[in-house]
Amino acid sequence: MVEATGTRPAAGFEAFYRWHWGGVVALAYGLSGSRPAAEELAQEAFLAAHRHWDTVAGYDDPGAWVRRVAANLAVSSLRRRAAEARAMARWGGRRRPLPDQLAPEDDAFWRAVRALPARQAQVVALHYLEDRSVAEIAALLDLAEGTVKVHLHRARRALAEALGIEGEEDR
Amino acid sequence: MSIDTRGRQAAAGLHASVGHLAADPPPLGRPCSGRRVAALAAAAAAVVLLVAGGITALRDGDDGAAPVATAPGEVPRLLPSEVPAGLVPTGAVDLPVEDDSMLVVTMAVYGDPEADDPFAEGDLAVYWQPDEVGPPHSPERVRGPAAVIDEAGEVLIQWVEAGHVVTVHSRSLPVEEVRAVAESLVVDESGAELPDPPGDMALVGRAPLGIDGRDGRVAIPVDRPGHAAGWQREPTGSLAVATVAGDAGTMAAMSWFSQPGERTEVAGRPGWSLAGGEMLLWQHAPGVVAVVAGTELSAQQVRDVAWGLRPAPDAEWAELLALRAAHDAGEVEPQQATLGGGLPDGGTWRVFLREDGVLCVEVGEQQAGAVECLEPPDEPVVLEVERSDLPGGGRLVFGWFAVQGEQVLVGDAQAELASDGEATLFAIALPPGAPDGPVAVRLGGEVLAQEP
Numbered sequence: 336m337v338e339a340t341g342t343r344p345a346a347g348f349e350a351f352y353r354w355h356w357g358g359v360v361a362l363a364y365g366l367s368g369s370r371p372a373a374e375e376l377a378q379e380a381f382l383a384a385h386r387h388w389d390t391v392a393g394y395d396d397p398g399a400w401v402r403r404v405a406a407n408l409a410v411s412s413l414r415r416r417a418a419e420a421r422a423m424a425r426w427g428g429r430r431r432p433l434p435d436q437l438a439p440e441d442d443a444f445w446r447a448v449r450a451l452p453a454r455q456a457q458v459v460a461l462h463y464l465e466d467r468s469v470a471e472i473a474a475l476l477d478l479a480e481g482t483v484k485v486h487l488h489r490a491r492r493a494l495a496e497a498l499g500i501e502g503e504e505d506r
Numbered sequence: 507m508s509i510d511t512r513g514r515q516a517a518a519g520l521h522a523s524v525g526h527l528a529a530d531p532p533p534l535g536r537p538c539s540g541r542r543v544a545a546l547a548a549a550a551a552a553v554v555l556l557v558a559g560g561i562t563a564l565r566d567g568d569d570g571a572a573p574v575a576t577a578p579g580e581v582p583r584l585l586p587s588e589v590p591a592g593l594v595p596t597g598a599v600d601l602p603v604e605d606d607s608m609l610v611v612t613m614a615v616y617g618d619p620e621a622d623d624p625f626a627e628g629d630l631a632v633y634w635q636p637d638e639v640g641p642p643h644s645p646e647r648v649r650g651p652a653a654v655i656d657e658a659g660e661v662l663i664q665w666v667e668a669g670h671v672v673t674v675h676s677r678s679l680p681v682e683e684v685r686a687v688a689e690s691l692v693v694d695e696s697g698a699e700l701p702d703p704p705g706d707m708a709l710v711g712r713a714p715l716g717i718d719g720r721d722g723r724v725a726i727p728v729d730r731p732g733h734a735a736g737w738q739r740e741p742t743g744s745l746a747v748a749t750v751a752g753d754a755g756t757m758a759a760m761s762w763f764s765q766p767g768e769r770t771e772v773a774g775r776p777g778w779s780l781a782g783g784e785m786l787l788w789q790h791a792p793g794v795v796a797v798v799a800g801t802e803l804s805a806q807q808v809r810d811v812a813w814g815l816r817p818a819p820d821a822e823w824a825e826l827l828a829l830r831a832a833h834d835a836g837e838v839e840p841q842q843a844t845l846g847g848g849l850p851d852g853g854t855w856r857v858f859l860r861e862d863g864v865l866c867v868e869v870g871e872q873q874a875g876a877v878e879c880l881e882p883p884d885e886p887v888v889l890e891v892e893r894s895d896l897p898g899g900g901r902l903v904f905g906w907f908a909v910q911g912e913q914v915l916v917g918d919a920q921a922e923l924a925s926d927g928e929a930t931l932f933a934i935a936l937p938p939g940a941p942d943g944p945v946a947v948r949l950g951g952e953v954l955a956q957e958p
Contacts, residue, residue, distance in 0.1 A: 356531035361524050390863055411801050441519035463513035495509045
């Protein structure tokens, strides 16, 4: 909305889609815990971007917009369930192999992330998966930077406790 | 190892696991087995019909909710007394509908039928739908055909047989037991039957559920009487209210679909709170199941809707049916965030965000005023505030913000809010003599943006 005046030339949606697809799937996977659902959620986010492309293309960072939509979808358990159901309904026609399994220690980490409050999970997923700064995460999620710092601090502490990592209390 | 090191390792592992997907994005909006967008209201429900006659009246509990009268065998049409801010109606649909585009999955769920929560000690679902796309490419074999076996959190085995995509799925059983169930099924053209459920499990419920091909949030038996109405807030917010005839077994099938959940009461009636409180499903009356489901709504908002349901007047329902038809025909413009109200002189005011994000205002007699759309700011802003003197005195203070505020104060007065998913519109009509003041966008106790 801030940059939605249409003054920026609209980049091609197809190029945008191909460029950001993998990152958005990874984000949705980390937050949803379901690989098939992650693809469905990413599709839903990109479809939303496509519907609003005249506006989204004018943003400074359209990739951030689609990530925000995907992150919000992924932490909605109802939408996650629905995406899983939809994915299951399509598996009969799946022509590609399923993705590799996560290593147990990685799976444990993302399970712990998904056990966090939704905002904390979103912040920490963007921080680790995309190496985004506090300022970038704040802009992406429409939060104040101070709020992001608080979420990140609490998330780190909770993750350390859940995973049995010591020495994180004061970070 | 620090938490940051662990997090980065986990991130690398996750990226690696989906890396091949990034190299080959699927076509956007790939068709769901060739099905077109389904026609159901944007609802989020899964209920099944099992008509039971002889119901004469539905009484709420002692919670003060209004009683809802229902004729024998009738499934009532229900609407919220108050819709959460920012949601606009997408319409309604009466069931049954004849819609070949709807994906119908026949689902049988197993657990302990005597338990309050039949899935607490173990669960199993067997479901199937017509095959339209052929078997998966997989080295795994179950019952002979190639099968997909997924063990990520839940165990799911799926294959194609006798013209069906057949799935065996459990959130509690190990893969070996799920595979054994798959091997023991009797599958023919009519579907799948499980002659001997594992352990102490028994059939809890069975239902054909129609899944909305548009967003997958709807799972309703579309072949039987019922009613559903939907609202949405672009891009991803939604609310659905549905009533369908159904019994405890129906509710069990539906609740399995939307687990995790817990038993609860809704207005004194037995039901389920599912999907983290985003969905409430309850036995509204014998033979009638009701569902309220929301996305991007709090559990409290969903509860407020459920507790405040009212019978839908014929005229209001007819408008919603027409709106749904218009949506299906592509005659409805995308959602706009809109606020409006009346003026002391009998006129009206309306402010809205146009599809391109431009702020517009209309003041006139019974919506006959001219629409004025304002020039967008030259530079990106997070808060735009406009003021307009109203006929007969008073002032309209309105605008939008792009931060995540939950309250806008104009001086000491609280403005109304509406969101289009990208920005939040606010407006307040100050009566003559009322003090104007600075506009502050607040979240909790924090001021996120202020003007001037």
